[in-house]
Amino acid sequence: KAGVTQTPRYLIKTRGQQVTLSCSPISGHRSVSWYQQTPGQGLQFLFEYFSETQRNKGNFPGRFSGRQFSNSRSEMNVSTLELGDSALYLCASSFVPGQGLYYGYTFGSGTRLTVV
Amino acid sequence: QQQVKQSPQSLIVQKGGISIINCAYENTAFDYFPWYQQFPGKGPALLIAIRPDVSEKKEGRFTISFNKSAKQFSLHIMDSQPGDSATYFCAASRNNFNKFYFGSGTKLNVKP
Numbered sequence: 001k002a003g004v005t006q007t008p009r010y011l012i013k014t015r016g017q018q019v020t021l022s023c024s025p026i027s028g029h030r031s032v033s034w035y036q037q038t039p040g041q042g043l044q045f046l047f048e049y050f051s052e053t054q055r056n057k058g059n060f061p062g063r064f065s066g067r068q069f070s071n072s073r074s075e076m077n078v079s080t081l082e083l084g085d086s087a088l089y090l091c092a093s094s095f096v097p098g099q100g101l102y103y104g105y106t107f108g109s110g111t112r113l114t115v116v
Numbered sequence: 117q118q119q120v121k122q123s124p125q126s127l128i129v130q131k132g133g134i135s136i137i138n139c140a141y142e143n144t145a146f147d148y149f150p151w152y153q154q155f156p157g158k159g160p161a162l163l164i165a166i167r168p169d170v171s172e173k174k175e176g177r178f179t180i181s182f183n184k185s186a187k188q189f190s191l192h193i194m195d196s197q198p199g200d201s202a203t204y205f206c207a208a209s210r211n212n213f214n215k216f217y218f219g220s221g222t223k224l225n226v227k228p
Contacts, residue, residue, distance in 0.1 A: 004159070033214045043160070043205065043218035056215045090159050094214060105214065107152075107159030 002026065004093050004108035012114045018079040021111045025072050025093030029106075031055075032074040034066060037088040037110070046089075049074055050096070081115045088112050119143055120208050122219025129226050135193040137222045139206035144187070146208040150216075151180065151191045154203045163204075164191075196226045 005024040013019050025032050033056075034046040045058040049068035066076040072093075078085055094105040122139045129135045141149075147168055152160035166173045166180040166189065173180045179192040193200055206219040 031214055033216075035216075035218075042220045043207075043216075045215050045217070048214045056213060058215070092159075092214070105162065107161065109157065109159050 004029075004091055004106050006089075006091050006108040006111050008111060009109070010112045010114075012116060013081050015081055015083060015115055017081050018077060019081060019113060020075055020077045021089055021091075021113070023074045023076075023091030023093070023108060025074070025091075026106055029093035029095055030072050031094045031096055032068055032072065033092045034074070034076050035090045035092065036060070037090055038086075043090070046076065078113075083115050086113060086115045118220075119217040120206060120219045122206050122222060124222060125220070126223045127225070129196045129224065131196065131198060131226055131228050133196050133226075135196045135200070135224055135226070136190060137204055137206070137224075138188065138190045139219050140186075140188045141208045141217075142187070143208070143210075143217075145210050146217075148209045149180070149182065149189050150207050150209075151178075152205045152207060152218075154205065154221075160205055193224075196224075198226045198228050200224060201226050 031050045033048040048056040088110040090110045092107045150165035154160040182189045207216040
């Protein structure tokens with residue numbers, strides 16, 4: 001069965017631009033979460049969506065936003081990019097919100113964003 | 117404040133040896149503790165997970181030991197193999213939330 005698909009895999013943007021990343025969850029999964037991974041800060045939670053509603057939000061500025069569509073696909077947007085936004089952005093999905101082991105919480109391979 | 121602290125940052129083990137990675141958490145409301153394995157260029161993959169009502173869980177060569185009173189848990193990899201060389205993350209979450217707090221990661225290198 002297909003895993004979590006994130007597009008694009010790599011992206012280079014200039015400071016001040018905005019970017020949109022896409023995540024297609026595993027078929028049947030309705031909960032999608034986003035994480036930022038950097039060498040300095042590690043894996044940090046951005047937000048979680050379920051049934052097109054944001055359930056949780058991490059401690060990131062308002063430049064980071066997301067949404068979920070009726071088919072459970074999700075997008076995250078970062079506006080006014082800063083150099084510090086360079087990171088691997090990971091998406092994870094599960095059937096419903098809850099502990100991954102029992103609800104199939106699976107990560108995609110991520111989108112590597114580089115801001116220059 | 118870092119909710120989950122992980123050590124060591126890196127670990128070198130000989131093939132066949134035991135790899136041990138430790139984590140400590142702050143929030144007593146956490147009730148789900150998974151371990152993830154990540155290879156370069158890939159997302160984290162769930163290895164094994166435990167709930168605080170048990171003190172140990174074993175799956176193949178991987179064992180989680182959990183000490184609720186000390187708020188600590190650890191991953192033991194028995195008979196470590198070169199293919200186990202990866203970065204390992206511990207994590208914690210609260211009931212019914214997909215908001216995971218991750219440790220800082222341990223880069224494991226298993227020497228042949």
